[in-house]
Amino acid sequence: MNLLWLSPSPLPLLARNVRECSRRGELRPPARPGRPRICWPCCLRLSCTMSLRGAAASDELVFYVNGKKIVEKNADPERMLLSYLRKRLRLTGTKYGCGAGGCGSCTVMISTYEPALKKIRHYSANACLLPICSLYGAAVTTVEGVGNTKTRVHPVQERLAKCHGSQCGFCTPGMVMSIYTLLRNHPEPTSEQMIAALAGNLCRCTGYRPIVDACKTFCEESVCCQKKANGKCCLGQEDDLFDMEEKVSTRLFSTDEFQPLDPTQELIFPPKLMRMAENQPKRTLFFHGERMVWISPVSLDELLDLKAAHPKAPLVVGNTSLGPEMKFRGVFHPVVIAPARIPDLTVVKYTDDGLTLGAACSLALVKDTLTNVISELPEEKTKIFCALVQQLRTLGGEQLRNVASLGGNIMSRKSTSDLNPVLAASNCMLNVASRGRKRQIPLSDIFADGDNTIAPEEILVSVHIPHSRKGEYVSAFRQAPRRENSLSIINAGMRVLFEEDTDIIKELSIFFGGAASTTICAKQTCRTLTGRHWNEEILDEACRLILKDIALLGLASGEKADYKKTLMVSFFYRFFLEVLQLLKTTDPCLYPGIPMECMSVLQDFTTKMPQSIQIYQDIDASQSPQDPIGRPIMHQSGIKHATGEAVYVDDLPSVDGELFLGVVTSSRAHAKIVSIDTSEALKVPGVFDIITAQDVPATNEFYYSSDPEIVLARNKVICVGQIVCAVAADSDVHAKQAAAKVKIKYEGLEPVILTIEEAIKHNSFFEPKRKLEHGNVDQAFGAVDNIIEGEMHIGGQEHFYMETQSVLAVPRGEDKEMDLYVSTQHPATIQEMVAASLGVPANRIMCHVRRVGGAFGGKLLKAGLLASLTAVAANKTSRAVRLILSRGEDMLITGGRHPFIGKYKVGFMNDGRIRALDAKYYINGGCTPDESVVVAEVSLLKMDNAYKIPNLRCWAYACKTNLPSNTAFRGFGFPQSALVTETWITAVADKTGLSPEKVREINMYKEEEQTHFKQKLDPQNLIRCWNECLEKSAYYRRKTAVSEFNKQNYWKKKGIAIVPLKFPFGLGTRHLSQAAALVHIYTDGSVLLTHGGIEMGQGIHTKMIQVASRELKIPMSCIHFCETSTTTVPNACASVGSAGTDVNGMAVKDACQTLLKRLQPIINKNPKGTWNDWIKEAFEQSVSLSATGYFRGYNESMDWEKGEGHPFTYFIYGAACSEVEIDCLTGDHKNLRTDIVMDIGCSINPAVDIGQIEGAFVQGIGLYTMEELKYSPEGVLCTWGPNQYKIPAVCDIPEQFSVSLLSPSQNPHAIYASKGIGEAGLFLGCSVFFALRDAITSVRNERGLKKPFALNSPLTAEQIRASCADDFTEMVTNIESASCAALAMCVNGK
Ligand SMILES: Cc1cc2nc3c(=O)[nH]c(=O)nc-3n(C[C@H](O)[C@H](O)[C@H](O)COP(=O)(O)OP(=O)(O)OC[C@H]3O[C@@H](n4cnc5c(N)ncnc54)[C@H](O)[C@@H]3O)c2cc1C
């Protein structure tokens, strides 16, 4: 029912009512059943007497999902499509990764029909920010609607899986949907379209290369590398890559197997929706939720009346600004108005002087419209359009641009808006309206003067973007932590108009974003420079004026302040050069343009479709075709990942009476808990109970060392983010709402220690401290030519597994038994901790793990604590309880990689030989020990990387601080300590004047030698990897080319570096590497396999099935893996340290051999029989068809007293060469090329192993160059989601990426001569760090800047910019005294 039944023309009456009602009191909760109905504009006012019976009822929300009609009678405006799909429709293929529009895991396709144009529009969108109420009349396609294993797997799903584009599979449905949507619109997309379609999707496992490979198979341009092993390859280096003697392969998949893409097979747009759009007159819709009303008017007048009635009610279009505010900042609006169906707000109108775009136009539509106009109009008229398109290209991902509106971007007035500075600088006009009033406001007025603001009852109808004029130049700039899908640090819009045919400035506009709370204008600068000539004389003055303008506007200090200021003046400088160059085109004689060496500054880095090649050893010709070992077999769950059928913990159907847990975390870093007030929380509807430390029946504090690991804080908190209590409620929404209402009073405790430096000051460490000493260090220092000392800081890293920590605890109802479904790497720990917390024997607790959506070390002890909490809640409430951490909670609570400080003193000879090292390593362990001491130990044991250091002394300290407790992370201390090693290696190179690669070679292990803890190693394959990498990357040739490039370019520099790798494999002690397996053969011949390893993307189950297939000599298709469980394999060790395949493979092999031995007499009797014959016969002969397999573990040990031992079983070797290009003006960089050579023995599955190398490498790029965790001075994490914390996206992978597996290589210690490869590749990401360092060195050498210089990790754009010091950086730090001589030099080219 809606208002139209009231009268033919109800609006005037209602508007009057609105005015009356809006004068009376505050808004109240919505109508409840049984209450009198009320007039719609005042529908929230129960006090309103203008009761219009029936008018307040919610409309039915009609939309389609995967071809099925949905009629939702109680559509709640607060409900997002993601939770609706997952919880209401049980379509769990669409995943939750962040809830903030930043990761793309929740991507779906939305289709709408426009009756006027008779056009269907398909677009991708993030379901997590899409209110269901916005979907009226739309069709939603989820991954389930694209294809499935029951009917038909879609080519996108098939190719992603078969190209090995899924590892843990959690991001895969989102990837499928982005690619699928693109193909619906463009069945033969260009590579640019394809790469743009992936920009909004994050993957933490694969490193994107295989996903890109799958995408390429749909692109019209063909790709050569995957197809030709011996022909010319797209890297143009076939001679370097292929040694014709080697039997290698470059095919990881075969395109012959792929189904063709047939657009006629796709789900059609529902005809009923089409008819509904065509036949039903549009009418106002409104939807009531529990707390909120959504009103969707269809005419501008209605909208203006509504706005007059509810001036505070926001307009919602894409919900990408409003949604995050409501979700994460606690903002609440009882009424929202959705204007997207009003034609005036979606208008696209071409006029003689420009273009008018409706405020509700999506940014995608704006981009497409502008792009079309640019192609049709003369260049002179399109300068503003071009600048806008440039910003739109990298603004968010496609999912965001498809829904986010132009008006939303402008009106949110966010400082980070990339459009406002350009629109404001370009004199764009806002067409604004309120009831009875329309006006035009130049956007520049809003930001420049701030006095012409838009009133709350006014709305933005449309935006007029003028054509540019003759003599007018417009540019846009932005610098973000990541090139794509990342909010800017600083952006800018700049425009200059010259007096006719001169270079005299008639108008100048400069606007910046990112500097203050909203877009700002450099007003004084523009005023002062008007009337001046555009030449180098204004440059210095302009920069100083800009800095003064900014200081006046409030950017005097604060985070990144110097960088931001440097960017602003650097952007102006670039604008200055751009305009100079453009002036030259008008009159080359009058205007000289800019020198050649400055030209490259005008080119932006763009993302191109990466090219790649993977080379691995071919299997021996004598190997049976049925034997899968050594073949690039697809991930066992690949297809299920791609169809969304793979089940993760939160996909498990809800159990009857199930409760959800919402955690309440500490807001203080170190404090006494004075009181916990739960009274308000208990009033929230649906709240069942609140769980505190008092509810833990047995163990709340786990003592694995002297300090405990804590489930729930008792009496005091020791970090921000520690769990104090938890609310159990009937839904996740209620649990979270109630958790936010728990009030905790604290009394501050001293000291609050956050950093390593503070821990050192307070002598705050976890024991024991470790030391290794080898040779005679003091004596060696006495005999060296040179000594250098230094210090390096390495930031922490968030695991950012795509599936957040998840637990479902289900009490079985008898004998205190409980099932736990946990996303963990270690079910046995879950069992042990839960049993201890509940005070029951371990045999009552069954932990099940089918798969984990990424872990990287983060789902060990932390998962155990969360499982204990959930089990305690389930025990107390006698209900099933589910705990799914939000991304923000996960990042806040669970810790990550240890921040690290390495202090070193190195003694070396003039010829580059390093003779002595004295070092101290400090890691920030956080508030509880977890595995920090072991991480510190490993950092010591692996610190030598590939080098023989004859005299060495090194200490490692695990600092105890008040940060969330840090934990295991891929590489486990090695990525930090080895980075410090490579840093002093380059410092030695700087000092001796040798090249870094020379110093590396001089000091590399060369023959059978001993490590610093006296373990023997044979470095033959290290040298082979190094030499092969030098050769395959054509290192020396490219180094010369880099140097040549650098001579010719002043503002862009390239850098190249090659880094070796020795990664010791082992867990330090035997019992940690024991493993077991259980294999059943059923009478139909099928085999059920299980073992203690966890599938978290590394393909362990696939490899185990390969092992069983080889051993039992049956096809892989006969073997099934169901789940890892403590009921089938007890006491299994954690899946950590690259060891999963090694140890479980041995156990599986053992079990299979036992079975085969039992079957052998039967086979011998009937050698021509089939597998099924033998199994049948065995059963009839009462031969047991079930066997366990066991592996005792590797004989590893370390004596820390003596500082020697054999903690590792073997070594993995490798080398990587990377080349980068930096933009010295902004600090931005581009990864141009990486070549990796790895010795991983005989690969069991080259597709999986190469996937591990590439994925780890890209995670390493993240660690060393972009991922930055930030805490407030009070210890509060500021980077709590993908919008604040940037992991590598597809734009960050090298444009050319080659991985070669060293062949032939054997490893006698592991199964089938393979090597464990999960972690090693991460460190090779530092080749990018050192390539960046090389580029910076080139800048500094050219500018005569001081040597040596120190760099920390991550080497972000900010640090790169600061290291490329120039007059701009100088001017920023010392505005009064800086001279701009060098600027003039760059302009003049002298
Ligand atoms: C993951 C992510 C990445 C992003 N990256 C970028 C980026 O790189 N660069 C960038 O510039 N932005 C970025 N954004 C911000 C994004 O562009 C804006 O959120 C978006 O443009 C807002 O449009 P919307 O339709 O979603 O607004 P909504 O959230 O629907 O509304 C936002 C606000 O605008 C007001 N409003 C909307 N329309 C009107 C109107 N016609 N009249 C009056 N008021 C109105 C509403 O009242 C509301 O307060 C990003 C956002 C996300 C979530």
Ligand code: FES
């Ligand atoms: S879950 Fe929607 S974008 Fe991350």
Ligand code: FES
């Ligand atoms: S496969 Fe992409 S996140 Fe795991």
